[in-house]
Amino acid sequence: MDILVILGDAGRAALGPQAAIYALAAIGLNIHFGYTGLLNLGQVGFMLVGAYGVAITVATFGGPLWAGVLVGLACAVVLAILLGIPTLRLRADYLAIATIAAGEVLRLTYNAGFAQPVTGGVYGLQQFAGSFYATNPISPGSYGVGRLVYSERDLWVMVVGWGAVALATLGLFLLIRSPWGRVLRSVREDEDAARSLGKNVFGYKMQSLILGGVLGALGGMLLAVDTQAVAPNTFNPVVTFYLYTLLILGGAGRVLGPALGSVIFWFLLLFIDSALLQAIGAGYIPAEVLSPSDVGALRFALVGLALVLLLAFRPAGILGNPREMRLEAGAAGTPRRRRKSTQAGSDRERGVAR
Amino acid sequence: MTAPPRGVLAGTAAEPGVAKPDPLLVVDRVGKAFGGIQAVDVEHLEVQRGVITGLIGPNGAGKTTLFNLLTGFDRADTGTWSFDGRAVAGLAAHRLARRGMVRTFQLTKVLGRLTVLENMKLGATGQRGERLVPALLRPAWRRQEAAIERRADVLLARFKLDAMRDAYAGYLSGGQRKLLEVARALMVEPTMVMLDEPMAGVNPALRQSLLGQITDLADGGTSVLFVEHDMDVVMRISDWVVCMAQGQVIAEGPPSSILGNRAVIDAYLGSQHDEPGLGEQP
Ligand SMILES: Nc1ncnc2c1ncn2[C@@H]1O[C@H](COP(=O)(O)OP(=O)(O)OP(=O)(O)O)[C@@H](O)[C@H]1O
Ligand SMILES: [Mg+2]
Numbered sequence: 103m104d105i106l107v108i109l110g111d112a113g114r115a116a117l118g119p120q121a122a123i124y125a126l127a128a129i130g131l132n133i134h135f136g137y138t139g140l141l142n143l144g145q146v147g148f149m150l151v152g153a154y155g156v157a158i159t160v161a162t163f164g165g166p167l168w169a170g171v172l173v174g175l176a177c178a179v180v181l182a183i184l185l186g187i188p189t190l191r192l193r194a195d196y197l198a199i200a201t202i203a204a205g206e207v208l209r210l211t212y213n214a215g216f217a218q219p220v221t222g223g224v225y226g227l228q229q230f231a232g233s234f235y236a237t238n239p240i241s242p243g244s245y246g247v248g249r250l251v252y253s254e255r256d257l258w259v260m261v262v263g264w265g266a267v268a269l270a271t272l273g274l275f276l277l278i279r280s281p282w283g284r285v286l287r288s289v290r291e292d293e294d295a296a297r298s299l300g301k302n303v304f305g306y307k308m309q310s311l312i313l314g315g316v317l318g319a320l321g322g323m324l325l326a327v328d329t330q331a332v333a334p335n336t337f338n339p340v341v342t343f344y345l346y347t348l349l350i351l352g353g354a355g356r357v358l359g360p361a362l363g364s365v366i367f368w369f370l371l372l373f374i375d376s377a378l379l380q381a382i383g384a385g386y387i388p389a390e391v392l393s394p395s396d397v398g399a400l401r402f403a404l405v406g407l408a409l410v411l412l413l414a415f416r417p418a419g420i421l422g423n424p425r426e427m428r429l430e431a432g433a434a435g436t437p438r439r440r441r442k443s444t445q446a447g448s449d450r451e452r453g454v455a456r
Numbered sequence: 457m458t459a460p461p462r463g464v465l466a467g468t469a470a471e472p473g474v475a476k477p478d479p480l481l482v483v484d485r486v487g488k489a490f491g492g493i494q495a496v497d498v499e500h501l502e503v504q505r506g507v508i509t510g511l512i513g514p515n516g517a518g519k520t521t522l523f524n525l526l527t528g529f530d531r532a533d534t535g536t537w538s539f540d541g542r543a544v545a546g547l548a549a550h551r552l553a554r555r556g557m558v559r560t561f562q563l564t565k566v567l568g569r570l571t572v573l574e575n576m577k578l579g580a581t582g583q584r585g586e587r588l589v590p591a592l593l594r595p596a597w598r599r600q601e602a603a604i605e606r607r608a609d610v611l612l613a614r615f616k617l618d619a620m621r622d623a624y625a626g627y628l629s630g631g632q633r634k635l636l637e638v639a640r641a642l643m644v645e646p647t648m649v650m651l652d653e654p655m656a657g658v659n660p661a662l663r664q665s666l667l668g669q670i671t672d673l674a675d676g677g678t679s680v681l682f683v684e685h686d687m688d689v690v691m692r693i694s695d696w697v698v699c700m701a702q703g704q705v706i707a708e709g710p711p712s713s714i715l716g717n718r719a720v721i722d723a724y725l726g727s728q729h730d731e732p733g734l735g736e737q738p
Contacts, residue, residue, distance in 0.1 A: 281585030429626035
């Protein structure tokens with residue numbers, strides 16, 4: 103069992119294209135959930151329309167890649183508007199239901215036989231990002247140290263991906279500390295209060311939904327480009343839940359939360375994966391107890407456990423502000439310690455009376 | 457103690473629905489039912505510009521519901537109303553607020569995870585930085601933001617909240633929340649503030665200063681419509697008092713005429729007799 107190998111595998115995933123893709127989509131979710139309080143459970147739907155926007159434009163219709171990007175972005179805007187108009191005036195739950203349903207409907211539609219001439223159906227579409235790799239300025243080779251190496255192809259995706267993450271993070275940082283961001287956060291806290299002060303709550307929610315959806319679509323495009331393939335079943339609802347996991351892990355409502363959360367999430371995932379495989383290989387875990395093919399499932403269980411522990415001891419996430427966390431709905435402004443001590447106090451009084 | 461400019465209602469008759477010399481808000485046949493009960497059923501009501509109007513009535517009289525209807529937070533079943541000479545029935549709440557009709561809530565709505573100062577600054581209208589693209593460019597709104605902050609600081613000091621300026625509003629006490637809500641409403645620079653029980657839970661010393669703020673507001677030309685259960689307060693600062701019961705305006709007049717008003721006494725005593733649940737003679 104070689105700890106360097108394990109760390110190398112984990113580190114490669116933590117910085118790799120996948121982490122950048124998830125970070126990008128999670129920044130969108132952070133705008134929705136972290137700053138506006140919109141419970142979007144269908145972020146994967148935005149990723150899907152982004153990915154297919156590129157794939158269909160290029161592979162099916164032979165258009166250029168940049169046109170595909172524009173199509174993907176336009177699809178995300180349309181999806182946000184279609185989802186927002188009926189639900190954003192209603193209670194938060196309706197958006198949650200509508201988004202999770204929309205994600206599934208999209209996946210099933212793109213998967214369907216009648217859509218096959220355009221979407222490729224279950225087989226999806228492949229090899230549409232050639233022009234992206236053709237512009238790769240990095241000369242062929244492998245880069246890195248030890249096990250932490252990337253091909254020039256990966257590196258190019260990473261440069262673009264993390265570049266996009268950095269830009270999106272910077273943009274979010276500027277927006278959140280502006281009066282616009284203040285309105286967004288006020289909508290999260292209490293819509294009616296925002297309305298009573300003359301803020302067009304519906305308009306802000308719509309802007310938030312569109313902006314976050316577009317970031318989700320960008321994540322989807324990057325995913326499509328990275329794998330040079332799209333297939334509907336890549337865009338399972340579970341992707342949205344991974345996004346929530348890493349967002350809460352990093353700290354929802356924190357500008358750097360999604361990026362940090364994604365890096366840690368992928369590090370943990372591959373760390374456990376690699377460690378288990380090594381342990382099986384070295385005979386520490388008998389093959390009858392755990393076969394290498396079970397590792398994929400078990401690693402998610404272990405990541406889940408790690409997250410439960412983390413959230414139990416640091417519920418605001420890694421970057422979260424515990425003082426702010428205590429103000430979440432239900433706590434009603436009473437710090438937990440104070441609540442506990444008054445409880446203890448009244449217990450004591452009762453004890454004396456007896 | 458009423459300042460001369462606010463004495464304009466001296467010649468107005470004390471009867472429900474009476475016309476005012478210069479009405480800011482005119483309400484006509486506004487009704488709202490919840491299931492079986494008619495929560496609001498106001499035939500005609502005018503609220504005079506530039507004065508303090510107290511709105512009283514027993515619990516469940518429909519005062520809060522009337523506020524909700526007029527400010528666009530709830531949809532009226534029937535009726536129309538105009539504000540500042542323009543029909544505003546059916547307008548969205550945020551548009552009404554921008555027209556200068558700003559309300560506070562009986563159950564306070566502070567924005568817990570915003571600081572007290574941020575709560576205040578949110579109240580300012582016409583902020584360039586609240587639009588998506590200019591928001592990215594700090595120079596486009598920095599000046600305005602600084603001016604807003606100065607205004608907020610002045611108000612916070614007046615409401616004795618300056619010490620809490622940078623604390624999360626969620627950590628304020630109940631009374632401080634009431635104060636913050638009133639102060640925040642003033643950031644909108646309203647033509648009329650509608651305060652739903654602004655004194656509830658505020659300690660006597662602060663109550664005095666809040667009363668002073670409200671009279672200052674009216675002296676400064678802002679119209680005030682406020683709901684209050686404390687009769688002392690209502691009598692002291694109101695220029696005019698409107699009494700509701702079971703959704704209707706049953707009496708209105710200068711404060712002195714209200715205390716002895718038969719309908720008002722009946723409404724309050726009736727509601728007290730009601731409380732044990734014995735029912736009431738029609
Ligand atoms: N959303 C609602 N659904 C059903 N009934 C309601 C609703 N809101 C108010 N009511 C009813 O309408 C009536 C008027 O309520 P309202 O809150 O306007 O009274 P109020 O005069 O403000 O009383 P208080 O002085 O206690 O605040 C009450 O009988 C109340 O139960
Ligand atoms: Mg009320």
